[in-house]
Amino acid sequence: MLNRRYIRIIVMRALYSFFQSDTKDLAKGERNLFNAIDKIYDLYIYQLALLLELRHVASVITEDAKSKHLATKENLNPNLKFIENKFIQQLSENIHLKREINNRRINWNNDFELVKKIFKNIKASDHYWKYMFVADDSYKTHQKLILDIFTENIADFDLMNHYYEEKDLNWGDDIYIVNPMVVKTIESFKEDSTVEFNLIPMYKDKEEDELFVKELFEQTILKNEEIEKLIGDKTKNWEVERIAMMDVLLMKMAISEVTHFSSIPVKVSLNEYIEISKIYSTPKSKVFINGILDKLVADLKSENKLNKMGRGLME
Numbered sequence: 001m002l003n004r005r006y007i008r009i010i011v012m013r014a015l016y017s018f019f020q021s022d023t024k025d026l027a028k029g030e031r032n033l034f035n036a037i038d039k040i041y042d043l044y045i046y047q048l049a050l051l052l053e054l055r056h057v058a059s060v061i062t063e064d065a066k067s068k069h070l071a072t073k074e075n076l077n078p079n080l081k082f083i084e085n086k087f088i089q090q091l092s093e094n095i096h097l098k099r100e101i102n103n104r105r106i107n108w109n110n111d112f113e114l115v116k117k118i119f120k121n122i123k124a125s126d127h128y129w130k131y132m133f134v135a136d137d138s139y140k141t142h143q144k145l146i147l148d149i150f151t152e153n154i155a156d157f158d159l160m161n162h163y164y165e166e167k168d169l170n171w172g173d174d175i176y177i178v179n180p181m182v183v184k185t186i187e188s189f190k191e192d193s194t195v196e197f198n199l200i201p202m203y204k205d206k207e208e209d210e211l212f213v214k215e216l217f218e219q220t221i222l223k224n225e226e227i228e229k230l231i232g233d234k235t236k237n238w239e240v241e242r243i244a245m246m247d248v249l250l251m252k253m254a255i256s257e258v259t260h261f262s263s264i265p266v267k268v269s270l271n272e273y274i275e276i277s278k279i280y281s282t283p284k285s286k287v288f289i290n291g292i293l294d295k296l297v298a299d300l301k302s303e304n305k306l307n308k309m310g311r312g313l314m315e
Contacts, residue, residue, distance in 0.1 A: 139191035
């Protein structure tokens with residue numbers, strides 16, 4: 001589920017692309033923005049589908065071992081605990097996951113060797129072998145194994161990150177949004193969860209969050225020249241062109257937000273963009289952005305241009 005910080009980051013990326021583009025088609029930029037958000041959900045479904053594919057790969061490997069010329073007793077009578085994992089079976093029957101996999105055309109059919117490498121890495125782990133031979137066959141044991149596999153063998157596996165970056169450059173960042181969603185999904189299932197158990201939605205409040213996305217994107221573009229002049233007035237000793245492009249963009253978004261969204265406290269907006277600058281801009285950006293925004297907000301307050309509705313929202 002996207003929180004507001006992630007939403008701001010996604011809008012920031014879309015605005016960066018828009019301002020860098022030769023064409024300034026607002027409607028097209030907005031469509032690209034919402035497509036980018038939808039593709040984050042693709043990545044979420046990919047990660048869940050991967051868990052199912054691991055079982056398939058394990059089944060293929062197990063069957064192949066039985067047909068070896070010198071098959072061992074272990075090959076002929078394999079331990080099927082992972083293949084029969086109760087949580088994976090439950091996930092595979094979930095109608096919402098089935099629908100999303102089908103509608104989004106997500107499959108791992110052409111990536112057998114990659115999934116095989118992941119499974120090999122899993123089989124080398126202590127948690128896998130502990131699970132395979134522990135007497136406890138409870139649902140919790142099966143569920144915990146999948147959670148351990150995801151957090152230890154998939155979430156931070158470089159091979160997986162490179163694979164996703166090749167499919168979509170933004171997924172290199174989006175994976176850090178999606179992985180906590182997958183963990184929460186695994187943890188949220190119960191033994192008695194039905195096939196209709198809901199997956200995590202993209203938004204906490206779809207209508208409200210989509211409106212925030214749309215208006216933040218549009219307002220930053222529509223007020224671009226006006227806000228750029230405000231920033232220029234507060235950076236007279238600097239040429240705006242010489243200030244880090246990301247710093248300028250984050251300040252534009254911050255001013256758009258504090259002047260347009262009446263229910264978001266000023267302090268919340270400013271803190272969010274300063275935090276984002278720590279990740280996406282230079283080491284000194286947070287101090288610079290904080291100083292300029294403080295001056296701009298003080299002027300906007302004195303000119304009564306902050307349309308805030310509610311107690312404490314001006315602070």
